[in-house]
Amino acid sequence: MASERKFFVGGNWKMNGNKESIDGIVKFLNEGGLNPNTEVVVAPSPIYLPYVRGKLNSQIGVAAQNCYKVEKGAFTGEISPAMLKDNGIDWAILGHSERRHVFGESDELIAAKVSHALSCGIKVIACIGEKLDEREAGKTEEVVFRQTKAIKEAVSDWSKVVLAYEPVWAIGTGKTATPDQAQEVHASLRKYLTDNVSADVAKSVRILYGGSVTPKNCKELAGKPDVDGFLVGGASLKPDFCEIINARS
Numbered sequence: 001m002a003s004e005r006k007f008f009v010g011g012n013w014k015m016n017g018n019k020e021s022i023d024g025i026v027k028f029l030n031e032g033g034l035n036p037n038t039e040v041v042v043a044p045s046p047i048y049l050p051y052v053r054g055k056l057n058s059q060i061g062v063a064a065q066n067c068y069k070v071e072k073g074a075f076t077g078e079i080s081p082a083m084l085k086d087n088g089i090d091w092a093i094l095g096h097s098e099r100r101h102v103f104g105e106s107d108e109l110i111a112a113k114v115s116h117a118l119s120c121g122i123k124v125i126a127c128i129g130e131k132l133d134e135r136e137a138g139k140t141e142e143v144v145f146r147q148t149k150a151i152k153e154a155v156s157d158w159s160k161v162v163l164a165y166e167p168v169w170a171i172g173t174g175k176t177a178t179p180d181q182a183q184e185v186h187a188s189l190r191k192y193l194t195d196n197v198s199a200d201v202a203k204s205v206r207i208l209y210g211g212s213v214t215p216k217n218c219k220e221l222a223g224k225p226d227v228d229g230f231l232v233g234g235a236s237l238k239p240d241f242c243e244i245i246n247a248r249s
C-alpha cells in the first residue's frame with residue numbers, strides 16, 4: 001500500500017538561515033546522493049525563496065512557509081500565491097502549528113488559504129496536529145479530524161495536497177511520537193479520508209509525520225505503513241538531513 005505513494009520529505013527551515021548557511025544546505029542537497037524515489041521540498045524564509053530556487057537542483061521543490069488567501073491588495077506584510085508562482089515557487093506549507101498557535105490562525109483562515117493557493121496552481125503541505133493537553137484529554141482524533149475537515153472542504157484536487165501530521169508537543173521538543181503513535185493517527189486520518197472524501201483519495205494522499213524527526217528515529221518511523229514521509233524542522237538545516245531523505249530505500 002505505502003509503496004503506491006511516493007515518499008515525501010519536506011524541510012521547514014522556519015525563521016532560520018542566512019545566505020552563507022543556505023549556501024551550505026544547498027550544496028549538501030545538490031550533492032547529497034538523494035534517493036530519486038523520494039520527493040524533496042525545502043521551505044526557506046520568504047526573503048530567500050528566489051535565492052534558494054535559483055541555486056537548488058530542479059528536482060528539489062521549494063515551498064513558502066505561508067501565503068495569503070487573496071491575490072493582491074492592501075495586506076501589509078503578506079505574500080500571495082500569485083507572487084510565489086511568479087518566482088517559480090510551486091509549494092506552500094499552510095496551517096503549520098506555529099501559524100495556528102503563535103499567530104492565531106483559525107481553521108477557517110487556513111481553509112481559505114488552502115483553497116486560494118490551489119486555485120493559483122500552488123501545491124499545499126497542509127499541517128494538522130494536537131496540543132499536549134488535547135492528547136492527554138483523549139482528544140487527538142477530535143482535533144485532527146476537525147482540522148482535516150476544514151482542509152478537505154477547501155481542497156479541489158487532492159493530487160496537489162500532502163497532509164502533515166505534526167503533534168504540537170513533538171515540534172522542536174526532542175520528544176518524537178513513537179512510530180506506533182504516529183501510525184495510529186495516520187491510519188485514523190486515512191480512515192477519515194475514506195469515510196469523508198473517497199477511498200481513492202485516502203489511498204493516494206501522502207501523510208507526513210513531523211515533530212523532532214532525526215537521522216536516528218527516521219528509519220523506524222518510515223517503516224510504518226501509513227507514514228509516507230516527514231516534515232522536518234531543526235534537522236533539515238544540517239547535512240544529515242540527507243539521511244532522513246533517504247530513510248526509505
Ligand SMILES: O=C(CO)COP(=O)(O)O
Nearest residue numbers: 012171172211212233234
Ligand atoms: O515543525 C516542524 C516541521 O514543520 C518540526 O520541527 P522539528 O523537526 O524541529 O521538531
